[in-house]
Amino acid sequence: MDFNFQDPFTSIGELLRGLLLGWGLAPGLVSLILMLLGALVLAGFAMTLAGVFLTWLDRKLAARIQDRLGPNRVGPFGIFQPIADAIKLITKEDIIPEGAERAIFKLAPMLAVMSAVGIWAVVPFAPRLIGTDLNVGVLYIVAVGAIGTLSIMMGGMASNNKYAMLGAFRTVAQMVAYEIPMVIALLVPTMLAGTMGVGGIVEAQRGGWFIVLAPVATLLFFVSAMAEAGRAPFDLLEAESEIVAGYNVEYSGMKFGMFYVAEFLHGVTIAALTATLFLGGWLGPGAQQFPLLGLVYFAIKTAFVYLVISLIRFSMPRIRIDHLLAFNWKLLTPLALAAVIVTAIADKLAPALGWNRAVVHLTANILLAWATFEALRAYARGIRQRVEVQPAAVETGGAD
Amino acid sequence: MTLVQILFLLFGLVTLLASLMVVTSPKLVHAAFWLILALAGVAALFILLEATFLAVVQVVVYIGAIAILIIFAVMLTRRVMHDTGPQVNRSWWVALLVSLVLFGGLVLMLAQVPALAGTPAPLMVDQETLLEDLGRALVDADRYVLPFELASVLLMASMIGAIFVARPPSGSEERSGER
């Protein structure tokens, strides 16, 4: 068997399959073993990426943006800092507070990791390099994300602590609220691609990335996924200044570490999803012949989106919970519904009128964005007038 | 025993045990978590039945949404009814009898139908076509468009109704002290 350097992943798979079959194992068992190996590699890769590399990168970035040095003692550029942290966390006394529901308390961080890793099963890294191309991929992402919400609820309720409970309630309220615009925005790529399979959505972007066809939906998905992952400015789940530290106050040691890793992994997951669903995934010149190149494109796009998330994260103040929820229910959700309607009608009208599909979509989206801005301006003007006419109302009336 | 049968027995057993715990667990919060496990087991059964869309919907709707709603409701109604005292009413044995008789009757009835022992034909179409067909069926004027639109009206009515039932009358003093 000759090794095909153009497509190393398929070749490695075939090589392993041949080797195992040579040992006289049944073909079904061989497929199962290969899948298990794939799952192990994927989960291990995701955990290493999030636990070691991203935590370091995140601190370095934060330090650069906030004009300080960040970790710089352990190893070159402090790159071994996460490993030192892991050793610290793993040798720390593990405290489960009195009155906690022990089983649920232990299960919660594991479920959090599971939900963050599980999403990667349907993310295509390169052509033919995807865990499994489910035909309900998009909904699968939503479903696995829902388990993350559940894990936070479990963590907060099992801790037997008022603040953990309150933090969990707030977090869940925020996460479920922002799930709505996210899910509705996901309808748009589904509609444009005609499939829910993530691989199919990437393939459908050959004619043009969906960020061109549906910029409003892209922005909606990006913002609401960021809120869903609890990144600043939506980081109410760890508002140290308001509720001690949110749902995970009582967690220590590796249990806390697992929540932390899950959060970081979730952050990079939304970057990867935005890149896949709206920025063309692994698509790029030459990616079809050289899957490695596709992997590089995918990594570059993901890193770019992650960088944008980090920039937003380190330069914005935290939003108040009432503003946060009002922003969701009064702006994002109606806008997402409008985006779906506009896309549905524009895509049917374009062939009927004989116009270019991309032009029609872009025009419709720009019109929608313009209308939104006008509505927002009118709203702000109304509030300003109320405040100026009634100076006494400044304290209460200017809220939203 | 094939692998699929073992998987069915596993998921079925998990679902069954979890649903038993739902109705017997003394703590309501625990019952809610057992309910989530039972719902997850049903989702796994849907995958075995090759209704993958319904399996995902089961997780999104039941575990992601309805379970959260139930947990919130449990939390909101706890001030008086602590998890002490009997969780079942005085005539619980009648309920047990009724459900056992019902189960026995159903099993007897099933045993009398011979055609049910057969195995299914393989699916004619792939999952993608199936999903498209479902999408068409829901908006096709000859098929399910009326239930589809009625579902929308039902959802809207229940949303508005439930919110107005659940909201405290405005200006009531009981809001103070809540978090």
Add this chain to the structure above:
Amino acid sequence: MIPLSWYLILAAAIFCIGVYGVLARRNAVAILMSIELMLNAVNINLVAFWRYMSPGVISGQAFAVMVFAVAASEAAVGLALIISIYRRRFTVAAEEIDMLKW
């Protein structure tokens, strides 16, 4: 493969557990949970019959989707009623909610 009767027996068992929960539990929220169990048993039956009897016709799945909508509405309204009763009467025990009983 799995015989259809296995699914039907499992669904019947879950349904009967739900019946017991509805009849025996005191807490109204627990009763609602049992109703959800019963609806799930119905859904298993619908999907199993779809798969075994008429995999070419989509009706089974369409029905199950409708059951999801009804289940969600039922849970939403039911729990709202319970919360409302709790606010007035400070109880969620089903046998103490007897204002309409004569």
Add this chain to the structure above:
Amino acid sequence: MEQWAFVALLLPVALMIAALPMAIQRLIAPRKPNAMKLSTYECGIETVGDTWVQFKVQYYIFALIFVIFDIEAVFLFPWAVAYGKLALYMVLEGVMFILILAAGLVYLWRKGALEWI
């Protein structure tokens, strides 16, 4: 169904990978619990009252709106998948489905149910 085998393997593997460090910690970390250490971490003084404090009903209301719109999105996904092959009137029925629920949202907004009080 074969496609789901990978998911069925990945999810337990992810659980195990998360459980492994926790198990290692259990083996090597010191364990000297005492009453003070195990007490709940609150404001630095003794915990007052029950953990199950009364929560705002607004949490429930937002969860409720979430449930309804979640179901709506789920209903629309098959419609969106089939979208390319639908006639215009079928697409408009989906749009009508959205509009009915949007009307509900607007009504709630006007009535002030979306405010976080």
